[in-house]
Each structure stands twice: as C-alpha cells, then as structure tokens.
Amino acid sequence: xxxxxxxxxxxxxxxxxxxxxxxxxxxxxxxxxxxxxxxxxxxxxxxxxxxxxxxxxxxxxxxxxxxxxxxxxxxxxxxxxxxxxxxxxxxxxxxxxxxxxxxxxxxxxxxxxxxxxxxxxxxxxxxxxxxxxxxxxxxxxxxxxxxxxxxxxxxxxxxxxxxxxxxxxxxxxxxxxxxxxxxxxxxxxxxxxxxxxxxxxxxxxxxxxxxxxxxxxxxxxxxxxxxxxxxxxxxxxxxxxxxxxxxxxxxxxxxxxxxxxxxxxxxxxxxxxxxxxxxxxxxxxxxxxxxxxxxxxxxxxxxxx
Amino acid sequence: xxxxxxxxxxxxxxxxxxxxxxxxxxxxxxxxxxxxxxxxxxxxxxxxxxxxxxxxxxxxxxxxxxxxxxxxxxxxxxxxxxxxxxxxxxxxxxxxxxxxxxxxxxxxxxxxxxxxxxxxxxxxxxxxxxxxxxxxxxxxxxxxxxxxxxxxxxxxxxxxxxxxxxxxxxxxxxxxxxxxxxxxxxxxxxxxxxxxxxxxxxxxxxxxxxxxxxxxxxxxxxxxxxxxxxxxxxxxxxxxxxxxxxxxxxxxxxxxxxxxxxxxxxxxxxxxxxxxxxxx
Amino acid sequence: xxxxxxxxxxxxxxxxxxxxxxxxxxxxxxxxxxxxxxxxxxxxxxxxxxxxxxxxxxxxxxxxxxxxxxxxxxxxxxxxxxxxxxxxxxxxxxxxxxxxxxxxxxxxxxxxxxxxxxxxxxxxxxxxxxxxxxxxxxxxxxxxxxxxxxxxxxxxxxxxxxxxxxxxxxxxxxxxxxxxxxxxxxxxxxxxxxxxxxxxxxxxxxxxxxxxxxxxxxxxxxxxxxxxxxxxxxxxxxxxxxxxxxxxxxxxxxxxxx
Numbered sequence: 001x002x003x004x005x006x007x008x009x010x011x012x013x014x015x016x017x018x019x020x021x022x023x024x025x026x027x028x029x030x031x032x033x034x035x036x037x038x039x040x041x042x043x044x045x046x047x048x049x050x051x052x053x054x055x056x057x058x059x060x061x062x063x064x065x066x067x068x069x070x071x072x073x074x075x076x077x078x079x080x081x082x083x084x085x086x087x088x089x090x091x092x093x094x095x096x097x098x099x100x101x102x103x104x105x106x107x108x109x110x111x112x113x114x115x116x117x118x119x120x121x122x123x124x125x126x127x128x129x130x131x132x133x134x135x136x137x138x139x140x141x142x143x144x145x146x147x148x149x150x151x152x153x154x155x156x157x158x159x160x161x162x163x164x165x166x167x168x169x170x171x172x173x174x175x176x177x178x179x180x181x182x183x184x185x186x187x188x189x190x191x192x193x194x195x196x197x198x199x200x201x202x203x204x205x206x207x208x209x210x211x212x213x214x215x216x217x218x219x220x221x222x223x224x225x226x227x228x229x230x231x232x233x234x235x236x237x238x239x240x241x242x243x244x245x246x247x248x249x250x251x252x253x254x255x256x257x258x259x260x261x262x263x264x265x266x267x268x269x270x271x272x273x274x275x276x277x278x279x280x281x282x283x284x285x286x287x288x289x290x291x292x293x294x295x296x297x298x299x300x301x302x303x304x305x
Numbered sequence: 306x307x308x309x310x311x312x313x314x315x316x317x318x319x320x321x322x323x324x325x326x327x328x329x330x331x332x333x334x335x336x337x338x339x340x341x342x343x344x345x346x347x348x349x350x351x352x353x354x355x356x357x358x359x360x361x362x363x364x365x366x367x368x369x370x371x372x373x374x375x376x377x378x379x380x381x382x383x384x385x386x387x388x389x390x391x392x393x394x395x396x397x398x399x400x401x402x403x404x405x406x407x408x409x410x411x412x413x414x415x416x417x418x419x420x421x422x423x424x425x426x427x428x429x430x431x432x433x434x435x436x437x438x439x440x441x442x443x444x445x446x447x448x449x450x451x452x453x454x455x456x457x458x459x460x461x462x463x464x465x466x467x468x469x470x471x472x473x474x475x476x477x478x479x480x481x482x483x484x485x486x487x488x489x490x491x492x493x494x495x496x497x498x499x500x501x502x503x504x505x506x507x508x509x510x511x512x513x514x515x516x517x518x519x520x521x522x523x524x525x526x527x528x529x530x531x532x533x534x535x536x537x538x539x540x541x542x543x544x545x546x547x548x549x550x551x552x553x554x555x556x557x558x559x560x561x562x563x564x565x566x567x568x569x570x571x572x573x574x575x576x577x578x579x580x581x582x583x584x585x
Numbered sequence: 586x587x588x589x590x591x592x593x594x595x596x597x598x599x600x601x602x603x604x605x606x607x608x609x610x611x612x613x614x615x616x617x618x619x620x621x622x623x624x625x626x627x628x629x630x631x632x633x634x635x636x637x638x639x640x641x642x643x644x645x646x647x648x649x650x651x652x653x654x655x656x657x658x659x660x661x662x663x664x665x666x667x668x669x670x671x672x673x674x675x676x677x678x679x680x681x682x683x684x685x686x687x688x689x690x691x692x693x694x695x696x697x698x699x700x701x702x703x704x705x706x707x708x709x710x711x712x713x714x715x716x717x718x719x720x721x722x723x724x725x726x727x728x729x730x731x732x733x734x735x736x737x738x739x740x741x742x743x744x745x746x747x748x749x750x751x752x753x754x755x756x757x758x759x760x761x762x763x764x765x766x767x768x769x770x771x772x773x774x775x776x777x778x779x780x781x782x783x784x785x786x787x788x789x790x791x792x793x794x795x796x797x798x799x800x801x802x803x804x805x806x807x808x809x810x811x812x813x814x815x816x817x818x819x820x821x822x823x824x825x826x827x828x829x830x831x832x833x834x835x836x837x838x839x840x841x842x843x
Contacts, residue, residue: 253603
C-alpha cells in the first residue's frame with residue numbers, strides 16, 4: 001500500500017461520470033440479496049398450483065382443460081410477477097437506509113442515479129428470471145397434458161382412423177395448446193410488473209415506511225386498471241358535473257393505463273396480436289419505466305440521508 | 306501550503322421540522338480545517354451536530370450554507386469521494402457475502418476491477434488481520450471483525466482521507482487495541498483521519514488535534530496536547546528514587562512558590578493491565 | 586428544496602406526462618379494440634352477476650380466471666340440470682370472455698341439445714304441447730348464443746360452422762344452415778367440408794336444387810379429395826331428381842348409395 005505520495009499514481013482509475021460497471025455491481029448485488037431471501041420458493045407454489053389445477057380439471061373436455069390451464073397459469077404468473085416486483089422494490093431503499101449500507105455505498109464515488117438504476121435492475125432481473133422459470137414450468141405442464149390428450153384421443157379414434165384423420169386430430173389438439181402469441185402475452189405480463197416496480201421505487205423515495213409504499217403501490221395498481229374507464233367517461237360528451245370531470249381528469253392523467261398491458265385474457269382466447277401493436281405497447285411500457293425511474297431520481301437526489 | 310484534507314467554512318445546516326414552523330439548526334457557522342496527515346478528533350455530546358457535519362463532508366446531506374471541501378474539491382460533487390473512505394457507526398454489510406466478496410463489491414464501486422482488485426482486497430485483508438476469515442460470510446463475523454472489514458472497505462481505493470465514526474464502539478479491549486494500532490499505522494503512511502468518538506480515552510491516545518462541538522457550534526479547537534495540558538502543573542515520574550531523595554525534593558518545593566499537589570505511585574492503565582493478563 | 590415541494594413537482598410532471606400520453610394511449614386503445622382486445626364490457630350489470638370480488642379481479646386483468654371459475658360452476662349446475670342458473674352463468678362468462686369461441690359453442694350446445702332434450706322428456710310436465718314449446722325455446726336460446734358469439738367473433742369460422750349444425754339438426758332450416766356453412770367456407774382457415782356441407786344443405790331446399798347441383802358438380806371436378814361418399818350420393822340423387830340428361834351426368838358407381 002503506497003503512501004500518499006503525490007508522485008505515486010493512485011490505484012483507482014479516474015472517476016467516470018457514468019459507469020455501467022458500477023451499475024452492474026449494484027444490480028448483481030441486489031439480485032443476489034433478493035435471491036438469498038428465498039423468494040424463489042414461491043415458484044414451488046406456482047408449480048403446485050399448475051399441477052394441481054391440471055389434475056382437478058380432468059372431467060372437462062380437452063378444449064376446456066387447455067383453456068383453463070392456460071388461464072390459470074398466466075393469471076398466476078401475472079399475480080406472482082406483480083407481487084414480486086412490488087414487494088422486492090418496496091424493501092430496497094428502506095433496508096439499505098436502516099442497515100446503513102446506503103451510507104457506505106454513497107460514501108464511495110457512486111452517483112445516486114447509478115445506485116437507483118442498479119437497484120431497479122436487480123429487481124427487474126429477479127422478476128425476469130422468475131417469469132422465465134414460470135413460463136418454462138407452464139410449458140412443461142401444458143406439453144405433458146397435450147401429450148396425454150393426444151394419446152387418449154388417438155386411442156378413442158381407434159384403428160379405423162385414416163392417417164389424415166389422425167393428423168387432423170393431432171393438429172386440432174396442438175392448435176389449442178401452444179400458440180406463438182403466448183410469447184407476447186408473457187412479455188406483456190413482465191412489462192406490467194416492471195412498470196409497477198419502477199412506480200414502487202418512485203413511491204419509496206418519499207414514503208415514510210415500506211408499508212406505506214406497498215399500500216400506495218397496490219392502490220395505484222387497482223386504480224391503474226380502471227384508468228381507461230375513467231378516461232373514457234372524462235372525455236365523453238355528456239360527462240357529469242364539473243367536479244366529476246375534474247376528478248376524472250386527475251385520475252386519467254396521474255395514473256398509468258394498465259389495461260393496455262392486460263393482453264393475456266384475450267391472447268389466450270385466440271386473439272393474435274399484430275407485431276406493430278405489440279411493439280407500440282411494449283414501447284409505452286418502457287417509457288413508463290423510464291419516466292418513473294427519472295422521477296424517483298429527482299426525489300432521491302436531494303434526499304437527506 | 307498543501308491543500309487541506311478537509312476544509313469547512315461557515316457551514317450551517319438547518320432542518321425544517323415537518324408540520325411546525327420552527328426549524329432546528331444542527332450546525333451553526335462551523336469552520337475548521339484538517340491538514341493532510343493529521344488525526345483529527347471531532348467530539349461532542351449527542352445532538353451536537355457531529356454526525357451532521359460528517360455527513361455533509363461526505364456529501365450525504367446538503368449544506369444550508371457554507372462550503373465543505375475534500376482536498377480542494379467540493380464535497381457535494383461525486384468525484385470528491387474518490388479520496389475518502391468512510392466507516393459508519395455500527396457498520397452493517399451484506400450478510401451473505403464473504404469478507405473478500407464485500408471488498409470486491411466496494412472496489413467495483415470505486416472503479417477497480419480484475420486481478421488488481423483481487424490483489425488489493427487480499428492485501429487489505431492481510432493488513433487488517435482478516436486473511437483467515439476472508440472466505441467466511443460476514444454474517445458470522447464478530448463486532449471487532451466487522452469494524453476491521455469496515456476499515457478495509459474504507460481503504461479499498463487507497464483514499465487519502467479516512468472518516469471513522471465510532472470505530473471502536475462495542476469492541477472488546479483487545480480488538481479496540483488492534484484498531485487503534487491500525488489507525489496509527491495508517492497515520493504513519495500519511496493518511497489523514499477524521500475520527501468521531503465518545504470514547505475520550507481512546508481519542509486522547511491517537512488524535513493530534515480535536516474539535517469540540519456543542520449545540521452545533523465549535524466551542525474548542527486545537528492541538529490536543531495544548532488543550533489538555535494543565536498549564537501551570539508539571540509531572541515528574543521517577544524510577545528507583547530513594548526516600549531521602551524524595552524528602553529533599555519536597556523540602557525544595559516547600560521553600561519555593563510551588564505547591565506539591567500529589568505524590569503517589571503512577572498507575573498503569575486498566576487497559577494495559579487487562580491486556581497483559583488476558584494475552585499472556 | 587423540501588420533500589413536500591419535490592413531491593409537488595413530481596405530481597406536476599406526472600400530470601404533464603399524463604397529458605402527453607393521453608392521445609397515444611387513446612389511439613393504442615383504439616387499435617387494441619380493433620384487434621378485438623378489450624371486447625369485454627365490464628359494467629355494473631356484470632358486477633351484479635359476478636359479485637364484487639369477481640368484478641375487481643376481472644378489472645385487474647384476471648378476467649379469464651374469473652370466467653373459468655364461473656364456467657366450472659356452470660358445469661356443476663349442468664350436473665344438477667339447473668338450466669336457468671346455467672344461462673345466468675353462461676351470460677356472465679361470455680361477457681367476460683367474448684373472444685373465447687368455446688364458451689359460446691358450449692353454451693349453445695347445452696341449450697340446444699342437452700336442455701332441449703331434457704325439456705322434451707321432462708317428467709314433471711304432463712302436457713306434451715308445453716314440453717315441445719319448452720324444447721323449441723331452448724333451441725332458440727342455443728341459436729341466440731351462436732348469434733351473439735358470431736357478432737363478437739366475426740373473424741372466425743367456428744361459430745358459423747356450429748350455427749350450420751344447429752340449424753340443420755335442431756331447427757331443420759336447410760336454407761339457413763346452407764348460408765351458415767357457406768359463410769364458414771369463406772374463411773381461409775376453414776376445413777374443407779364447409780363448402781360441401783353448404784352445398785348439401787342447399788340441395789334440400791325447395792327450388793334451389795339446380796343451384797346446389799351445380800355447386801356439387803364444381804366440387805366434384807376439384808378432384809379426388811372432394812369425392813366423398815356423401816357428395817357422390819347427393820349428386821346421384823339430384824341427377825335423378827332434376828332429370829339431368831344422361832350424357833351430362835357424372836357417373837356414380839352404385840355402391841356409393843349404401
């Protein structure tokens with residue numbers, strides 16, 4: 001270790017105003033910390049829900065079975081990713097402040113915005129991994145069901161079935177299980193969770209406790225789901241009193257329109273989504289994440305620690 | 306005249322109280338300078354503005370008025386923290402990381418990477434005496450070990466200034482001794498140290514200068530030695546003095562204008578005695 | 586700058602952001618609706634049917650799960666032959682998930698086949714006239730489900746196909762059935778038999794036999810794939826009925842009339 005001799009070069013490289021390496025270090029650390037909290041055990045619950053529901057529905061026609069399996073899986077994915085995003089993010093800042101690790105980190109030459117981005121990236125990575133694992137589990141269970149149903153149907157068709165009919169049966173079954181549009185549906189689920197994570201981060205920068213953060217985030221989520229209804233009423237010709245209009249205007253402008261990301265229900269119903277529309281929706285989601293993150297930085301930048 | 310390590314000029318910090326009109330002035334028009342290579346003790350009772358001042362120097366809290374600089378750079382700038390290592394009170398690090406991983410994490414935050422970072426981490430672990438615990442999780446560290454890893458983390462980027470908040474609080478005497486020795490070691494290498502502590506005995510042993518804060522104002526400041534020397538008293542410590550010699554000295558004192566205040570056997574400190582007994 | 590001031594600025598920025606994204610979101614919403622997303626009308630009427638919890642869940646993006654739960658209840662109701670309750674549940678399910686053709690299909694099937702059969706044989710109803718009337722009402726209910734289903738899914742062939750089947754088998758409306766099958770056949774992904782069925786049904790309609798015959802001949806000439814026993818049998822029948830001159834007839838081997 002060298003003395004503070006001005007002639008000796010210090011070991012640290014000159015300070016960079018923006019360093020992806022710093023962000024990555026914080027992000028990786030956040031991800032590790034969240035993983036150690038054993039949040040992944042809930043994935044077990046997800047798996048059990050899937051397998052349980054697929055067994056429960058044996059008495060229905062195969063079309064109904066696939067329908068319900070897809071609905072329940074994607075619904076569970078929706079709620080788990082959202083819960084994970086909100087809960088993990090709500091704890092980020094309060095935990096670091098309480099443990100004073102925030103001071104040790106910010107006492108290093110780390111700009112506050114890099115700290116925030118790093119933290120958020122850690123949560124987004126966690127949610128991404130969870131989404132991929134759940135999607136994988138879902139695919140496996142769905143595939144297993146599909147194969148069982150194909151075997152049963154072919155057995156029922158018996159030996160007189162022509163190869164053409166066999167092909168038709170198999171094709172019909174496969175068409176009700178996997179469709180490519182499930183991929184944008186899952187991406188939309190992830191984006192909605194990412195939006196909620198970024199929003200929760202914003203709330204946590206000025207919230208007084210993590211309970212407040214969670215409650216507010218949940219409230220915003222529910223209001224966000226009806227924002228489009230409020231918006232339509234506000235902009236309709238025969239609105240209501242001036243007071244109602246003002247109220248509806250505030251709701252429409254302040255809250256995110258989460259219905260735009262609720263694509264799962266309709267995609268599972270067989271709606272394919274055009275790439276153009278999907279890209280626009282995904283782009284909007286990313287804009288939300290960035291705007292909320294930027295506002296979170298704005299509050300956090302001058303926060304007294 | 307080299308750039309001071311810390312330069313605080315007319316620092317004032319006012320905190321508004323939510324829902325009330327009055328405000329709390331935590332620091333009032335504080336000015337002090339810490340020269341490079343010094344060990345400076347910042348003292349004061351709880352609520353004196355010590356922590357606030359420290360946080361402002363570290364850029365964690367903005368000042369209401371006045372300036373603070375680290376080696377000539379404004380503390381509100383992120384870059385100024387290149388030169389500072391901070392050990393907070395009761396430090397807490399990520400429990401699931403090992404000692405070495407913790408140092409590597411903080412090193413990355415300072416822009417270090419690769420083999421250079423690895424070597425640096427290992428050197429520091431050796432320096433603070435934690436090389437055997439490098440692969441153990443922080444969750445299993447004792448208080449003394451936590452303080453030492455905290456010191457190592459503060460030094461990861463070879464800063465010229467260390468800010469230590471209660472570095473020996475809650476640590477047993479042996480651990481305390483080790484930390485004090487480390488601080489003196491750092492000092493011998495030219496690192497400036499700003500120390501905040503309630504343990505005045507320890508501050509007395511290692512600080513060159515002290516500043517005493519009270520209710521946000523600097524009430525006393527200066528070389529430690531000058532501040533606590535009692536001006537008009539002299540202390541003689543004799544070895545193997547015979548009773549006749551002592552009688553002659555007393556007689557001389559009685560003839561002069563001086564007064565003998567105390568004649569007793571000097572005591573070793575309880576600390577030294579304890580360490581002798583427990584470490585033999 | 587105090588925290589309160591900062592929060593004020595955050596709210597102001599959110600309002601501005603809201604104003605900026607307003608036209609974008611409205612147009613995207615419009616595009617979604619055109620692609621048949623957001624077809625579900627979630628209004629207070631629905632809330633009456635499915636209760637508060639279900640309504641909130643439906644709004645929160647769990648429409649499909651709520652629909653499935655109601656569907657399971659409908660299944661249980663079927664096992665208890667509670668036809669009235671089934672109708673209420675079917676209405677709720679199809680309101681929540683209007684784009685799932687299976688729900689419309691099966692609702693229609695339950696009414697026009699299961700319920701109608703039960704009504705016809707209902708031991709609790711001594712008057713046969715009343716029983717037949719009830720049966721006819723269920724046929725109509727089944728047909729209405731398919732009609733509403735088609736309105737919500739004009740881009741799919743399936744419900745037209747089922748309509749054809751219902752009109753043919755239950756309402757004995759060969760003209761209607763033919764038109765339904767013909768509509769189904771227009772879709773690019775429709776199976777091959779739709780156009781054949783359209784022709785068959787048309788061939789049973791008084792006065793349209795010639796037209797049907799021409800359609801069948803055209804299909805015959807498309808190739809081996811189309812020359813299924815039923816097609817050949819119908820051609821044979823019509824040739825005899827319409828007294829087509831021998832030299833213009835298509836030769837149908839006798840076995841096909843089995």
